[in-house]
Amino acid sequence: MSHVLSCKNLLKTFGKQEAVSNLTFSLKKEETLAILGPSGCGKSTLLRMISGFEKPDKGEILVENNFVFQEGLNIPPEKRNIMMVFQDLALFPHMNVFDNIAFGLLSKKGKKNGNGESKKVINDRVSSLLSLVGLPGFEKKLPHTLSGGEQQRVALARALAPKPDVLLLDEPFSGLDAHLRVRLREDMKKILKANKTSVILVTHDQEEAFSFADRLLIMNKGKLVQSGVGRELYNGPKNSFVASFLGEANFLTRKEAFYFKGLDKELVLEEEEKEEYILRPHDIILKKDGKEQDISSLKGVIKEAQYLGEMMSYKLLVKSDDQSERTLVVKNFFKDFFESEEEVSVQIQKISGVGP
16 A cells, blocks of 8 residues: 655754654654653644654654655645544634534635636535535534534534545544543544544553554654564553553563463563563453362462452552562452452463564
Protein backbone atom coordinates (compact mmCIF):
# COMPACT_ATOMS: atom_id res chain seq x y z
CA MET A 1 0.00 0.00 0.00
CA SER A 2 1.36 3.46 -0.95
CA HIS A 3 2.23 6.16 1.58
CA VAL A 4 0.04 9.24 1.91
CA LEU A 5 2.52 10.99 4.23
CA SER A 6 6.29 10.73 4.56
CA CYS A 7 8.44 12.57 7.11
CA LYS A 8 12.20 12.37 6.66
CA ASN A 9 14.89 13.42 9.17
CA LEU A 10 12.70 16.05 10.83
CA LEU A 11 14.53 18.27 13.32
CA LYS A 12 13.03 20.95 15.55
CA THR A 13 14.89 22.75 18.31
CA PHE A 14 13.75 25.29 20.88
CA GLY A 15 16.88 27.01 22.14
CA LYS A 16 19.35 24.21 22.92
CA GLN A 17 16.66 21.55 23.35
CA GLU A 18 15.81 19.21 20.48
CA ALA A 19 12.02 18.78 20.62
CA VAL A 20 12.10 16.44 17.60
CA SER A 21 15.39 14.81 16.65
CA ASN A 22 15.97 13.50 13.09
CA LEU A 23 12.66 11.63 13.04
CA THR A 24 11.64 9.58 10.00
CA PHE A 25 8.35 7.70 9.47
CA SER A 26 5.56 7.17 6.94
CA LEU A 27 1.78 6.84 7.02
CA LYS A 28 0.01 4.46 4.65
CA LYS A 29 -3.25 5.32 2.92
CA GLU A 30 -6.28 4.51 5.09
CA GLU A 31 -3.98 3.65 8.02
CA THR A 32 -4.44 4.91 11.58
CA LEU A 33 -1.12 5.59 13.29
CA ALA A 34 -0.86 6.46 16.99
CA ILE A 35 2.10 8.55 18.14
CA LEU A 36 2.56 7.60 21.76
CA GLY A 37 4.88 9.01 24.38
CA PRO A 38 5.11 10.83 27.72
CA SER A 39 4.41 14.54 28.10
CA GLY A 40 7.17 16.64 26.54
CA CYS A 41 8.46 13.89 24.23
CA GLY A 42 7.82 15.98 21.07
CA LYS A 43 4.68 14.34 19.72
CA SER A 44 2.56 17.52 19.61
CA THR A 45 5.45 19.44 18.04
CA LEU A 46 5.64 16.74 15.37
CA LEU A 47 1.92 17.11 14.68
CA ARG A 48 2.27 20.89 14.36
CA MET A 49 5.12 20.49 11.86
CA ILE A 50 3.05 18.09 9.74
CA SER A 51 0.07 20.46 9.75
CA GLY A 52 2.25 23.47 8.92
CA PHE A 53 1.77 25.42 12.17
CA GLU A 54 5.42 24.85 13.17
CA LYS A 55 8.35 25.13 10.78
CA PRO A 56 10.98 22.37 11.05
CA ASP A 57 14.63 23.35 11.26
CA LYS A 58 15.56 20.57 8.83
CA GLY A 59 14.04 17.60 7.02
CA GLU A 60 11.33 16.88 4.49
CA ILE A 61 7.55 16.36 4.60
CA LEU A 62 5.68 14.89 1.62
CA VAL A 63 1.91 14.52 1.23
CA GLU A 64 0.76 12.32 -1.64
CA ASN A 65 4.39 12.36 -2.90
CA ASN A 66 4.38 16.16 -3.10
CA PHE A 67 6.71 18.23 -0.92
CA VAL A 68 4.96 20.50 1.59
CA PHE A 69 8.24 21.19 3.41
CA GLN A 70 11.88 20.98 2.38
CA GLU A 71 14.79 23.39 2.29
CA GLY A 72 13.52 26.56 0.59
CA LEU A 73 9.87 25.42 0.61
CA ASN A 74 7.23 25.66 3.35
CA ILE A 75 3.62 25.32 2.18
CA PRO A 76 1.27 27.17 4.61
CA PRO A 77 -1.32 25.15 6.60
CA GLU A 78 -4.32 26.35 4.59
CA LYS A 79 -2.75 25.04 1.36
CA ARG A 80 -1.90 21.59 2.72
CA ASN A 81 -4.77 19.14 2.44
CA ILE A 82 -4.34 18.24 6.11
CA MET A 83 -6.95 18.82 8.82
CA MET A 84 -6.67 18.66 12.59
CA VAL A 85 -9.03 18.02 15.50
CA PHE A 86 -7.58 19.96 18.41
CA GLN A 87 -7.64 18.94 22.05
CA ASP A 88 -9.98 21.84 22.88
CA LEU A 89 -12.01 21.18 19.66
CA ALA A 90 -11.92 24.92 18.71
CA LEU A 91 -15.56 25.07 17.61
CA PHE A 92 -16.80 28.58 16.84
CA PRO A 93 -19.28 29.40 19.65
CA HIS A 94 -21.22 31.98 17.59
CA MET A 95 -21.77 29.55 14.68
CA ASN A 96 -24.33 26.78 14.60
CA VAL A 97 -23.38 23.19 13.79
CA PHE A 98 -24.02 23.63 10.06
CA ASP A 99 -21.81 26.71 9.79
CA ASN A 100 -19.04 25.13 11.87
CA ILE A 101 -18.89 22.15 9.52
CA ALA A 102 -19.31 24.29 6.38
CA PHE A 103 -16.37 26.40 7.53
CA GLY A 104 -14.19 23.35 7.02
CA LEU A 105 -15.17 23.43 3.35
CA LEU A 106 -14.94 27.19 2.90
CA SER A 107 -11.52 27.44 4.57
CA LYS A 108 -10.07 25.07 1.99
CA LYS A 109 -12.05 26.06 -1.07
CA GLY A 110 -12.24 29.83 -0.54
CA LYS A 111 -15.23 31.83 0.63
CA LYS A 112 -16.74 32.24 -2.82
CA ASN A 113 -19.32 29.52 -2.88
CA GLY A 114 -20.61 30.88 -6.16
CA ASN A 115 -23.97 29.83 -7.54
CA GLY A 116 -26.76 27.72 -6.11
CA GLU A 117 -25.11 24.54 -7.31
CA SER A 118 -22.06 25.18 -5.08
CA LYS A 119 -24.34 25.93 -2.14
CA LYS A 120 -26.12 22.66 -2.82
CA VAL A 121 -22.79 20.81 -2.80
CA ILE A 122 -22.00 22.31 0.62
CA ASN A 123 -25.49 21.54 1.95
CA ASP A 124 -25.28 17.95 0.75
CA ARG A 125 -21.77 17.50 2.17
CA VAL A 126 -22.75 18.84 5.62
CA SER A 127 -25.88 16.69 5.66
CA SER A 128 -23.86 13.62 4.69
CA LEU A 129 -21.26 14.28 7.38
CA LEU A 130 -23.87 14.77 10.10
CA SER A 131 -25.34 11.40 9.20
CA LEU A 132 -21.86 9.87 9.19
CA VAL A 133 -21.10 11.10 12.74
CA GLY A 134 -24.58 10.24 14.02
CA LEU A 135 -25.96 13.79 14.38
CA PRO A 136 -28.66 14.19 11.70
CA GLY A 137 -30.94 17.15 12.38
CA PHE A 138 -28.37 19.03 14.48
CA GLU A 139 -27.70 21.72 11.85
CA LYS A 140 -29.20 24.67 13.79
CA LYS A 141 -27.85 23.82 17.26
CA LEU A 142 -25.15 25.99 18.83
CA PRO A 143 -22.02 24.36 20.33
CA HIS A 144 -22.87 25.31 23.95
CA THR A 145 -26.12 23.32 23.74
CA LEU A 146 -24.28 20.11 22.84
CA SER A 147 -22.77 17.49 25.13
CA GLY A 148 -19.01 16.90 25.12
CA GLY A 149 -19.41 13.86 22.89
CA GLU A 150 -21.64 15.73 20.44
CA GLN A 151 -19.16 18.60 20.23
CA GLN A 152 -16.43 16.06 19.50
CA ARG A 153 -18.46 14.65 16.61
CA VAL A 154 -19.06 18.11 15.17
CA ALA A 155 -15.31 18.85 15.31
CA LEU A 156 -14.65 15.55 13.52
CA ALA A 157 -17.24 16.32 10.84
CA ARG A 158 -15.70 19.76 10.26
CA ALA A 159 -12.25 18.20 9.84
CA LEU A 160 -13.56 15.58 7.40
CA ALA A 161 -15.55 18.12 5.35
CA PRO A 162 -12.80 19.00 2.80
CA LYS A 163 -11.82 15.32 2.39
CA PRO A 164 -8.29 15.74 3.75
CA ASP A 165 -5.38 13.56 2.66
CA VAL A 166 -4.43 13.23 6.34
CA LEU A 167 -6.45 13.82 9.51
CA LEU A 168 -4.53 14.73 12.68
CA LEU A 169 -6.05 14.06 16.12
CA ASP A 170 -4.34 15.85 19.02
CA GLU A 171 -5.46 13.98 22.17
CA PRO A 172 -9.12 14.47 21.18
CA PHE A 173 -10.60 12.33 23.98
CA SER A 174 -8.68 13.74 26.95
CA GLY A 175 -11.43 16.10 28.12
CA LEU A 176 -14.13 13.42 28.33
CA ASP A 177 -15.11 11.21 31.25
CA ALA A 178 -13.90 7.59 31.16
CA HIS A 179 -17.13 5.95 29.96
CA LEU A 180 -17.83 8.51 27.23
CA ARG A 181 -14.19 8.44 26.14
CA VAL A 182 -14.29 4.70 25.45
CA ARG A 183 -17.64 4.84 23.64
CA LEU A 184 -16.69 7.83 21.48
CA ARG A 185 -13.31 6.29 20.69
CA GLU A 186 -15.02 3.17 19.36
CA ASP A 187 -17.53 5.22 17.35
CA MET A 188 -14.87 7.50 15.88
CA LYS A 189 -12.75 4.54 14.83
CA LYS A 190 -15.71 3.07 12.91
CA ILE A 191 -16.47 6.44 11.29
CA LEU A 192 -12.88 6.98 10.12
CA LYS A 193 -12.57 3.43 8.77
CA ALA A 194 -15.88 3.79 6.92
CA ASN A 195 -14.64 7.08 5.46
CA LYS A 196 -11.26 5.46 4.50
CA THR A 197 -9.41 8.28 6.23
CA SER A 198 -5.65 8.30 6.84
CA VAL A 199 -5.19 9.27 10.49
CA ILE A 200 -2.47 10.23 12.95
CA LEU A 201 -3.52 10.19 16.61
CA VAL A 202 -1.31 11.79 19.26
CA THR A 203 -1.87 10.45 22.78
CA HIS A 204 -0.12 9.53 26.02
CA ASP A 205 -2.83 6.94 26.81
CA GLN A 206 -1.59 3.42 26.03
CA GLU A 207 -5.06 1.83 26.05
CA GLU A 208 -6.30 4.48 23.64
CA ALA A 209 -3.41 3.85 21.27
CA PHE A 210 -3.79 0.05 21.39
CA SER A 211 -7.54 0.11 20.74
CA PHE A 212 -7.66 2.91 18.15
CA ALA A 213 -4.60 2.50 15.94
CA ASP A 214 -3.39 0.00 13.36
CA ARG A 215 0.24 0.82 14.22
CA LEU A 216 2.08 2.61 17.02
CA LEU A 217 5.07 4.94 16.96
CA ILE A 218 6.73 5.32 20.37
CA MET A 219 8.59 8.59 21.09
CA ASN A 220 10.83 9.62 23.95
CA LYS A 221 12.89 12.81 24.30
CA GLY A 222 12.17 13.80 20.70
CA LYS A 223 13.30 10.52 19.18
CA LEU A 224 11.55 7.56 17.60
CA VAL A 225 12.21 4.66 19.98
CA GLN A 226 10.21 1.85 18.36
CA SER A 227 7.33 1.38 15.92
CA GLY A 228 5.07 -1.49 14.96
CA VAL A 229 1.80 -3.23 15.72
CA GLY A 230 0.68 -2.80 19.32
CA ARG A 231 0.81 -6.48 20.25
CA GLU A 232 4.34 -6.81 18.84
CA LEU A 233 5.60 -3.81 20.80
CA TYR A 234 3.97 -5.00 24.02
CA ASN A 235 5.41 -8.50 23.73
CA GLY A 236 8.77 -7.50 22.24
CA PRO A 237 9.86 -4.12 23.66
CA LYS A 238 13.14 -2.81 22.33
CA ASN A 239 14.25 -1.45 25.70
CA SER A 240 13.13 -0.90 29.28
CA PHE A 241 11.49 2.45 28.43
CA VAL A 242 9.10 0.85 25.92
CA ALA A 243 8.44 -2.08 28.26
CA SER A 244 7.51 0.18 31.17
CA PHE A 245 5.60 2.74 29.09
CA LEU A 246 3.37 0.12 27.45
CA GLY A 247 1.79 -1.16 30.63
CA GLU A 248 3.22 -2.16 33.98
CA ALA A 249 6.20 -4.50 34.13
CA ASN A 250 8.28 -6.23 36.76
CA PHE A 251 11.91 -6.02 35.60
CA LEU A 252 14.07 -9.05 36.32
CA THR A 253 17.76 -9.71 36.07
CA ARG A 254 18.97 -12.75 34.16
CA LYS A 255 19.72 -14.46 37.48
CA GLU A 256 16.18 -13.87 38.77
CA ALA A 257 14.56 -15.04 35.52
CA PHE A 258 16.46 -18.33 35.56
CA TYR A 259 15.79 -18.80 39.28
CA PHE A 260 12.03 -18.63 38.65
CA LYS A 261 12.40 -20.92 35.63
CA GLY A 262 14.12 -23.50 37.80
CA LEU A 263 11.10 -23.65 40.13
CA ASP A 264 8.57 -24.34 37.34
CA LYS A 265 9.31 -26.39 34.23
CA GLU A 266 6.12 -25.10 32.56
CA LEU A 267 7.18 -21.45 32.81
CA VAL A 268 7.84 -19.96 29.36
CA LEU A 269 11.17 -18.11 29.33
CA GLU A 270 11.46 -16.28 26.01
CA GLU A 271 14.85 -15.29 24.56
CA GLU A 272 17.14 -16.94 27.08
CA GLU A 273 20.23 -15.00 25.96
CA LYS A 274 19.04 -11.60 27.29
CA GLU A 275 20.48 -9.74 30.27
CA GLU A 276 17.19 -8.06 31.25
CA TYR A 277 13.70 -9.54 31.39
CA ILE A 278 10.13 -8.42 32.08
CA LEU A 279 7.39 -10.20 33.94
CA ARG A 280 4.00 -8.65 33.24
CA PRO A 281 1.63 -8.40 36.26
CA HIS A 282 -1.06 -10.46 34.49
CA ASP A 283 1.38 -13.34 33.86
CA ILE A 284 1.45 -14.18 37.57
CA ILE A 285 -1.20 -16.54 38.94
CA LEU A 286 -1.91 -16.64 42.67
CA LYS A 287 -3.55 -19.54 44.49
CA LYS A 288 -4.49 -20.24 48.07
CA ASP A 289 -1.50 -21.97 49.65
CA GLY A 290 -2.16 -25.70 49.82
CA LYS A 291 -5.62 -25.46 48.21
CA GLU A 292 -4.55 -27.16 44.96
CA GLN A 293 -1.62 -29.25 43.83
CA ASP A 294 1.08 -26.76 42.87
CA ILE A 295 2.93 -26.89 39.57
CA SER A 296 5.47 -24.41 40.93
CA SER A 297 7.28 -24.55 44.27
CA LEU A 298 7.39 -20.74 44.45
CA LYS A 299 5.67 -19.24 47.49
CA GLY A 300 4.94 -15.64 48.36
CA VAL A 301 3.35 -13.30 50.89
CA ILE A 302 0.76 -10.66 50.02
CA LYS A 303 2.06 -7.31 51.29
CA GLU A 304 -0.65 -5.07 49.83
CA ALA A 305 -4.07 -5.63 48.24
CA GLN A 306 -6.01 -3.08 46.17
CA TYR A 307 -9.50 -3.48 44.74
CA LEU A 308 -9.64 -1.87 41.27
CA GLY A 309 -13.21 -2.79 40.33
CA GLU A 310 -12.62 -5.10 37.40
CA MET A 311 -9.52 -6.70 38.91
CA MET A 312 -7.32 -6.93 41.97
CA SER A 313 -3.83 -5.52 42.32
CA TYR A 314 -1.36 -7.05 44.74
CA LYS A 315 2.17 -6.40 45.89
CA LEU A 316 3.71 -9.80 46.39
CA LEU A 317 6.91 -10.58 48.28
CA VAL A 318 8.77 -13.61 46.89
CA LYS A 319 12.22 -15.12 46.94
CA SER A 320 14.06 -14.04 43.79
CA ASP A 321 17.05 -16.31 44.38
CA ASP A 322 18.48 -18.39 47.21
CA GLN A 323 19.45 -15.34 49.28
CA SER A 324 17.29 -12.39 48.15
CA GLU A 325 13.64 -11.30 48.23
CA ARG A 326 11.81 -8.82 46.07
CA THR A 327 8.32 -7.39 45.54
CA LEU A 328 6.33 -8.12 42.39
CA VAL A 329 3.23 -6.30 41.15
CA VAL A 330 0.40 -8.72 40.34
CA LYS A 331 -2.82 -7.78 38.50
CA ASN A 332 -5.43 -10.26 37.42
CA PHE A 333 -8.99 -11.52 37.72
CA PHE A 334 -8.89 -13.97 40.61
CA LYS A 335 -11.73 -16.09 41.97
CA ASP A 336 -10.05 -15.99 45.38
CA PHE A 337 -9.41 -12.81 47.36
CA PHE A 338 -6.11 -12.63 49.20
CA GLU A 339 -5.58 -10.68 52.42
CA SER A 340 -2.50 -8.72 53.39
CA GLU A 341 0.17 -10.96 54.95
CA GLU A 342 -1.48 -14.09 53.53
CA GLU A 343 0.85 -16.77 52.20
CA VAL A 344 0.07 -17.88 48.62
CA SER A 345 1.30 -20.26 45.96
CA VAL A 346 2.70 -18.47 42.91
CA GLN A 347 2.75 -19.64 39.29
CA ILE A 348 4.55 -17.52 36.69
CA GLN A 349 3.31 -18.15 33.17
CA LYS A 350 5.77 -16.21 30.99
CA ILE A 351 8.93 -14.12 31.26
CA SER A 352 10.14 -12.17 28.21
CA GLY A 353 13.52 -10.79 27.27
CA VAL A 354 14.03 -7.06 26.69
CA GLY A 355 16.14 -5.45 24.00
CA PRO A 356 17.74 -6.40 20.68
